[in-house]
Every structure is written in structure tokens, then in C-alpha cells.
Amino acid sequence: MQMTLRWYGSKHDTVTLEQIRQIPGVKAVITTLYDTVPGEAWKLEDIRALKKEVEAAGLTIAGIESVNIHDAIKIGTPDRDKYIDNYITTLERLGQEDIHMVCYNFMPVFDWTRTELARKRPDGSTVLAYTQEAVDALVPEKMFESIAGDTNGTVMPGWEPERMAKVKELFEAYKDVDDEKLFENLKYFLERIMPTCDKYNINMAIHPDDPAWSVFGLPRIIINKKNILRMMEMVDNPHNGVTFCSGSYGTNLENDLPDMIRSLKGRIHFAHVRNLKFNSPTDFEEAAHLSSDGSFDMYEIMKALYEIGFDGPIRPDHGRMIWGEKAMPGYGLYDRALGAAYLNGLWEAIDKSK
Ligand code: CS2
Ligand code: MN
Numbered sequence: 001m002q003m004t005l006r007w008y009g010s011k012h013d014t015v016t017l018e019q020i021r022q023i024p025g026v027k028a029v030i031t032t033l034y035d036t037v038p039g040e041a042w043k044l045e046d047i048r049a050l051k052k053e054v055e056a057a058g059l060t061i062a063g064i065e066s067v068n069i070h071d072a073i074k075i076g077t078p079d080r081d082k083y084i085d086n087y088i089t090t091l092e093r094l095g096q097e098d099i100h101m102v103c104y105n106f107m108p109v110f111d112w113t114r115t116e117l118a119r120k121r122p123d124g125s126t127v128l129a130y131t132q133e134a135v136d137a138l139v140p141e142k143m144f145e146s147i148a149g150d151t152n153g154t155v156m157p158g159w160e161p162e163r164m165a166k167v168k169e170l171f172e173a174y175k176d177v178d179d180e181k182l183f184e185n186l187k188y189f190l191e192r193i194m195p196t197c198d199k200y201n202i203n204m205a206i207h208p209d210d211p212a213w214s215v216f217g218l219p220r221i222i223i224n225k226k227n228i229l230r231m232m233e234m235v236d237n238p239h240n241g242v243t244f245c246s247g248s249y250g251t252n253l254e255n256d257l258p259d260m261i262r263s264l265k266g267r268i269h270f271a272h273v274r275n276l277k278f279n280s281p282t283d284f285e286e287a288a289h290l291s292s293d294g295s296f297d298m299y300e301i302m303k304a305l306y307e308i309g310f311d312g313p314i315r316p317d318h319g320r321m322i323w324g325e326k327a328m329p330g331y332g333l334y335d336r337a338l339g340a341a342y343l344n345g346l347w348e349a350i351d352k353s354k
Pocket of ligand 1 (some may be wrong): 065066103104105111112157158207208245272330
């Protein structure tokens with residue numbers, strides 16, 4: 001595996017490439033062109049400039065998170081081909097620049113959903129948290145408002161204010177899309193992009209829906225082993241793969257994470273490894289990466305990745321806000337650096353014990 005950190009670009013991130021470069025074992029970043037909007041083709045010169053900046057800091061780009069999917073593609077409207085064409089152009093340009101892993105998601109309307117961005121834990125750190133009761137008490141249009149005060153002045157991916165202003169319209173646009181339709185639209189999209197992925201050796205890595213169940217009655221399909229295997233089979237190409245995000249699949253306690261990893265051998269192109277602490281099956285908060293701080297056995301998760309021969313990029317995911325840091329919730333430097341060190345330690349121990 002290749003340890004990485006997510007970086008939002010110098011215009012948006014509070015964390016610098018120089019800082020990332022000093023985390024032991026981190027030689028690459030996962031990044032994106034944050035100022036692009038879903039549906040547009042990325043400009044070659046922008047990709048080149050990003051690459052140049054990262055490389056000047058002594059790092060490389062291990063992959064993109066994310067090239068987002070336009071709603072027309074997820075809804076399956078007649079104009080979707082135009083947006084898929086643009087997506088293909090972006091993939092071609094990334095491939096030409098030697099970037100071979102692209103993370104994306106297929107969640108309608110909302111990206112990941114949390115009901116609190118700064119819940120206090122017993123150690124005084126603050127973390128992202130979710131309770132189903134809080135979601136049930138909200139109308140979707142109020143979702144963003146309810147958390148907006150805790151973003152530390154940052155724009156969070158998937159929660160851009162322009163997007164949130166259109167939530168009502170988006171719900172309307174998705175009204176005829178159920179799980180089956182969403183699967184169909186995903187298949188259509190993948191079938192169209194696979195020839196380009198084959199040509200440029202690009203691994204597509206779908207991110208799970210987070211939480212891994214339907215929110216506000218919206219369809220959600222990338223949630224469990226059964227669905228993800230269905231997706232692998234419906235477009236059976238090794239470039240059609242997944243981002244294995246333990247914190248997202250793990251929101252549903254019925255998901256056996258090491259077992260899911262083993263069943264996805266050869267199709268995991270990217271891993272997000274983080275821990276959650278459950279207070280009840282519908283109330284969880286994001287813990288430190290260390291097993292004993294949360295509910296997951298991180299050793300077993302890393303061991304499963306090791307045993308399937310996982311050799312792609314991996315990153316610590318959301319960290320706690322600690323030591324007075326002010327950053328995008330989940331994306332500060334300190335706790336993610338601790339997470340990277342811990343995951344590297346687990347990996348070294350697993351490797352040496354084999
Ligand atoms: C990320 C997602 O912060 C997060 O939870 O894992 O926002 C992820 O980047 C997207 O869903 C992938 O497209
Ligand atoms: Mn994730």
C-alpha cells in the first residue's frame with residue numbers, strides 16, 4: 001500500500017504540502033481541482049499546474065478524490081451523454097498526466113451526511129457525529145443550515161452553499177429514481193467510461209454512501225457487500241473498483257468489514273481507513289484511528305487489506321480536531337497525521353509477522 005493524505009489545494013486547505021511531506025511514510029497526496037463543478041471537463045493546464053505544485057513540494061499525486069458526477073448522470077436525464085463525454089475528457093487528460101486512480105461517489109443530492117461537526121468527546125477533542133433521530137427531525141433543506149455554523153470557515157466537499165441552495169429542486173429531480181434506476185444509471189455511466197479507463201489504465205474507485213443507508217428517502221446503493229458485488233459483476237472490468245472506506249461501510253453494524261475486504265480482492269483501488277465509536281446503532285461519532293478509541297478492530301481491517309495483496313493508495317480518513325487546530329472538520333493535520341503513523345505501524349507489524 002501507499003500511504004497518502006488528502007489535500008484540498010493551497011487555496012482551500014489549512015494544511016500545507018510542506019507539513020504533509022513531514023508525516024513519516026507519506027510521499028503522496030490525494031487531491032482534486034476543487035474549483036471545478038461536476039459536469040465540466042478539467043483543463044489540461046490546470047491538471048498540469050496542480051501536479052507541478054505537488055511535485056515541487058517533494059510529493060506525488062496518488063489519485064484524485066473526487067471527479068464528481070453530474071446529477072444528470074445519476075438521474076439519467078436525456079442530456080447525460082454530454083456530461084459523460086466531459087467526464088471521459090477529464091479521464092483522458094488525467095491519464096495523459098500519469099494519474100491512474102479516480103475516486104467518485106454515486107450518492108443523490110447529499111455527499112456524506114453528519115448531524116454534528118463538532119461533538120465533544122471525553123478527551124476534549126471534537127469530531128463529526130451522526131444520529132438518526134436528528135435527521136428524522138429535519139427537513140432536507142435545513143440540513144446544511146443545521147451544521148453550517150461549525151465549518152470553521154471552510155467549504156466542505158459535497159456541501160457547497162451553491163449546491164445546498166438548490167436542495168429542493170434536486171429532490172424534485174430525483175423523485176423517480178429508486179435503487180434499481182440508480183443501479184441502471186451507474187451501469188450506463190461505467191460502460192461508457194470503461195474503454196477510456198482501459199486505454200489509460202485508470203482505476204475507478206467508487207466511494208460508499210455515508211451513512212450506508214437511505215437518508216431522507218433518497219436511494220442509496222453503495223452500502224453493503226451484496227450491492228457492491230452486484231456492481232462489480234454488472235460491469236465486470238478490473239478498472240471498475242471501489243474505495244474501501246471503513247468509516248462509511250462501518251456505519252452499518254451489519255457490515256463485516258474484513259469479510260467485505262476479502263470479497264473485493266483485486267477490486268479495491270483506494271482505501272480510507274478510520275474508526276467510529278457507536279453509542280447506539282443509530283448514533284455514532286468519529287473516533288481516533290486507534291482500535292481502542294472506537295468500535296472497530298483496525299488490526300483486522302489492515303490485516304484483511306494486507307492479505308488480499310492491496311497495493312493501492314490508502315489514507316487516514318476524518319480526524320478529530322485536537323490541540324487547538326482550526327481546520328475543515330475532519331481534515332485537520334494533527335489527528336490525520338497520528339492516524340497515518342498508526343496505520344503504517346500496523347502494516348509494518350503485520351508485514352513482519354508474516
Ligand atoms: C469523503 C467523501 O470526507 C469524506 O467523507 O470520504 O466526501 C468522499 O470524498 C466522496 O464521497 C467521494 O466522492
Ligand atoms: Mn471515506
